[in-house]
Amino acid sequence: MSEKAFQDYYPEKFNQCYGCGSHNPHGHRLKSLWDGEESVAYFTPEPYHMAVPGFVYGGLLASLIDCHSTGTAAAATYREQGRPMDSEPALRFVTASLHVDYLAPTPMNTKLEIRAKVTELTPKKVIVTAKVMADGKVCARGKVVAAQMPDSMLKLVEGDL
Amino acid sequence: MSEKAFQDYYPEKFNQCYGCGSHNPHGHRLKSLWDGEESVAYFTPEPYHMAVPGFVYGGLLASLIDCHSTGTAAAATYREQGRPMDSEPALRFVTASLHVDYLAPTPMNTKLEIRAKVTELTPKKVIVTAKVMADGKVCARGKVVAAQMPDSMLKLVEGDL
Numbered sequence: 001m002s003e004k005a006f007q008d009y010y011p012e013k014f015n016q017c018y019g020c021g022s023h024n025p026h027g028h029r030l031k032s033l034w035d036g037e038e039s040v041a042y043f044t045p046e047p048y049h050m051a052v053p054g055f056v057y058g059g060l061l062a063s064l065i066d067c068h069s070t071g072t073a074a075a076a077t078y079r080e081q082g083r084p085m086d087s088e089p090a091l092r093f094v095t096a097s098l099h100v101d102y103l104a105p106t107p108m109n110t111k112l113e114i115r116a117k118v119t120e121l122t123p124k125k126v127i128v129t130a131k132v133m134a135d136g137k138v139c140a141r142g143k144v145v146a147a148q149m150p151d152s153m154l155k156l157v158e159g160d161l
Numbered sequence: 162m163s164e165k166a167f168q169d170y171y172p173e174k175f176n177q178c179y180g181c182g183s184h185n186p187h188g189h190r191l192k193s194l195w196d197g198e199e200s201v202a203y204f205t206p207e208p209y210h211m212a213v214p215g216f217v218y219g220g221l222l223a224s225l226i227d228c229h230s231t232g233t234a235a236a237a238t239y240r241e242q243g244r245p246m247d248s249e250p251a252l253r254f255v256t257a258s259l260h261v262d263y264l265a266p267t268p269m270n271t272k273l274e275i276r277a278k279v280t281e282l283t284p285k286k287v288i289v290t291a292k293v294m295a296d297g298k299v300c301a302r303g304k305v306v307a308a309q310m311p312d313s314m315l316k317l318v319e320g321d322l
Contacts, residue, residue: 013213013214014213016211016212016213016214017211017212017213017218018209018210018211018212018218018220018221019212019218019220024209024211025209026207026209027209046187048179048185048186048187048188049179050177050178050179050185051177051178051179051255052174052175052177052178052253052314052318053174053177053318054317054318055314055317055318057178057179057180057224058227058255058256058259059179059180059220059223059224059225059227059228060179060224062220062223062224062227062259062261063218063220063221063223063224064220066219066220066223067220092213094212094219094263094266095219095261095263096262096263097260097261097262097263098219098223098259098260098261098263099258099259099260099261100223100256100258100259100260101257101258102255102256102257102258102259105255105311105314150266153213153216153266156215156216156266157213157214157215157216
């Protein structure tokens with residue numbers, strides 16, 4: 001397992017994401033790493049991230065799956081191209097679609113483990129499947145279609161907003 | 162359009178949700194109302210709810226679709242049964258699955274409109290489709306399968322945790 005997370009390679013303007021941006025002080029600041037062919041991230045929900053007392057809010061699980069999967073999509077594409085994540089041109093992915101199946105209530109007060117793997121990788125899109133586990137039990141499964149950020153959006157972000 | 166939101170009928174123990182609980186001071190406190198056959202909610206993202214500068218975080222949109230849709234599922238079931246939302250037995254829905262298609266980048270600094278309608282309603286589950294609009298443009302479409310909360314979970318929530 002490498003020590004520098006995928007998100008630590010994002011340049012500053014792309015590192016503001018509420019879910020995984022290192023530069024967003026209000027957000028979750030998710031950190032994703034390779035663990036062999038899978039990627040892994042850990043997150044401990046805050047007490048207020050609840051759905052009902054005792055159980056984690058599903059929107060948070062969707063968010064964790066989303067950010068971990070788009071980060072994995074970027075990391076996998078760099079790896080496919082045989083180049084480091086801080087090399088140019090930078091790859092930026094957005095979520096085209098997100099699907100989550102909630103399999104079991106997710107208990108509070110435990111560190112969640114989010115694991116993902118790439119099931120399809122093309123130059124324009126990457127499909128990633130993910131699961132969220134609490135105490136070793138799979139509570140949610142997700143599938144994300146991540147697409148390279150459209151040029152029109154890229155220009156707006158890179159411009160002076 | 163009625164004045165009291167769906168979520169305002171939830172009893173206290175079921176009103177802690179990060180996405181829509183009136184009693185969660187840290188959360189989004191989404192309020193959903195009927196507007197004819199559709200339900201509607203509005204939400205203005207905070208500046209930190211960003212994906213990249215200028216655009217809203219997709220995990221937030223997924224969360225809004227989730228909470229608005231499960232609230233709509235409960236409200237529609239009460240309506241189907243011809244009884245008010247504060248009548249017993251209380252109906253509690255959880256998300257079985259959530260799907261979101263992100264159609265266009267969602268701009269920051271604008272009030273989002275979330276609209277949903279029920280496409281299938283059975284005693285055990287309700288299927289809801291939803292869309293998120295910014296400045297009248299549909300930025301995301303969602304589909305939620307909402308299921309009545311399992312008895313095992315209900316007992317845990319209603320017990321002393």
